[in-house]
Amino acid sequence: MRVSLKDVAAHAGVSIKTVSNVVNDYQHVTPAMRARVQRSIDALGYRPNLAARHLRKGRTGIIALALPEFGNPYFAELAAAVIDAAAEHDHIVLLDHTGGRREQEVLVSQAFRARVIDGLILSPIELAADDLRDRAEDVPLVLLGEREYDLPYDHIAIDNVAAARTAVRHLISLGCREVAFIGARRGNSEPAELRLRGWRAELTSAGLSVDDGLVAATDGWGYGDGAAAMVGILTGGRRPDAVFAYNDPMAMGAMRVLHEWGLRVPEDVAVVGFDDVVEGRFGAVTLTSVSPDKGAIGRLAVESVLARLGGTTSEVRRIRAGHRIVERESTLGRRHAANDGTIRVPS
């Protein structure tokens, strides 16, 4: 049977509370007493019962993290970041996946699946603002990702406009002049809208023309959608010298199409993706990508939950996490080409 405070107390010949004080590093305990109790603790191999502690304190030390799917390396890395950040604060993470389905997301947001949690970090895909509005739950909720909700919950996302500008600036710095944008969403998807805005802003500030013929709208956000969009641009007779895609899978789909059309990446067309998914690091030509600072996102998310738990903060925080561009072959070779002076002009 598990050994409890009572057993240790009996063994050390002191009261239960004294043992508790030692365990919790309570300050007013004589060194001698502390040592004596510690010996008993070690001798019996005492380990606190968290269930009891939780019951008493009203906290479980567990934070739930609900992501659409782990199969997507972006979320896998984000999960790792959150777990590590939580560990820093002596908290444990309970992971759940929603499949990006609204129904599951609602369930999770109501903390139905897991009622043991202190707080909840949710990365929604389909969830509607109304689903959250009548949330009758007292556990703090922090939202992650690109969807914007006009609701009193902390929200952590990267600055899409700035990140898109970074990507386009990178392409322009390589000598590209006709930068296509793949992944403007049909229907109003905020992040796509913001990244498109960044694309437009950076082109404008570089003095380049903004050509809507180089923007491809898509329904989905997968590999196939990127490929189809690229086909659309090429069959439209356009020959951009760069592609900025809404995300990595779409960029890879585009690269595949470029390959099939006999266009070389990056010599003929430079390609930049978004999210820095691990998949982009493999493949025939590795993919340059905008990399959100997942570590920062995880850390900020955990800290937001804990702050709200501490009850100190009441104001709603909207945090923009950082990003950086990770250069790989889909743009890197380009620099060499440019250095050669051989700037290839697509026919």
Place this chain on the structure above:
Amino acid sequence: MRVSLKDVAAHAGVSIKTVSNVVNDYQHVTPAMRARVQRSIDALGYRPNLAARHLRKGRTGIIALALPEFGNPYFAELAAAVIDAAAEHDHIVLLDHTGGRREQEVLVSQAFRARVIDGLILSPIELAADDLRDRAEDVPLVLLGEREYDLPYDHIAIDNVAAARTAVRHLISLGCREVAFIGARRGNSEPAELRLRGWRAELTSAGLSVDDGLVAATDGWGYGDGAAAMVGILTGGRRPDAVFAYNDPMAMGAMRVLHEWGLRVPEDVAVVGFDDVVEGRFGAVTLTSVSPDKGAIGRLAVESVLARLGGTTSEVRRIRAGHRIVERESTLGRRHAANDGTIRVPS
């Protein structure tokens, strides 16, 4: 404040235990009483406090799952499978990652990070048998993956020999005659040994010669290791018409090298990987791979933990989960080539 049994009892004008009986579907409760209590429960929005229940019952309903990393899609999918399987049994999964580092794995196996768990599912990489031998923990442990331990813990893995044979058989059925094996491990790594054995067995049973010049040993198990091994084989003057790799990243590394050497996949060389990692589905040439039945592994793991928790089973179970081969371009095109009658012979 949260509403407790006491509040509901007061509201319904009955005793606390009666409410508890209704909540737990205890049998000796009059329908009338049950309805009356249920009305109060609904009216007050009562939800049981799990911490208290756990304290009382000694169970938390939480199973920990410790994997090397989520960045690897194989583990991400496995995690999803375990979570779903656990949900089937009204249990929640607490995910942890070890980075494949022994130190972390030991920590996890001792349930140090998470002391709230009923059971533990661990997929070890470096963990030694001795680390587990003096495990002074009473929470049931189930091991996953290829490492074999001669210890009294349930273990779930796929049949490596059979799976390797399936892969090689697939290649032979496509007309391949010289099948290289990439990823025999320097040092004794059981799974690599088993897959090598499967490779050998299938070649033998097909009446083909077993040529150790086509076996490449490696230190690691990453993309670069696969590439290096492939280079080794090619510079050795060998021109296999098929490659069976220890895992998907290594297969992709090999494919890249083949590409650089001007060899086409699958026309000149067919390639099969192992694990069916999502990454293999992207890339210039999608990768055929041996796909372990992750759903089955997850389900079996959860059931093993729960069985042990129930205390009914005492015998140690070693379970072999199933597998299947997922055919993609790295072998599929080959069939067409064969159908053409144009079987290309490498120079």
Place this chain on the structure above:
DNA sequence: GCGCCGCTTTACAACGTTATACGACCCGAG
């Protein structure tokens, strides 16, 4: 030498739930 004060330690109650054991009640049989 006495009283007071502050530092340690302790007793007790509570957190919300469920198991145990018992009491109240109802119905049919004696």
Place this chain on the structure above:
DNA sequence: CTCGGGTCGTATAACGTTGTAAAGCGGCGC
């Protein structure tokens, strides 16, 4: 009408921990 046996409901006591308040125990000043 009473008694026995089953059914249904309840009071009480845990589970292991920590906060509160008070008691013990020194030492120090007068």
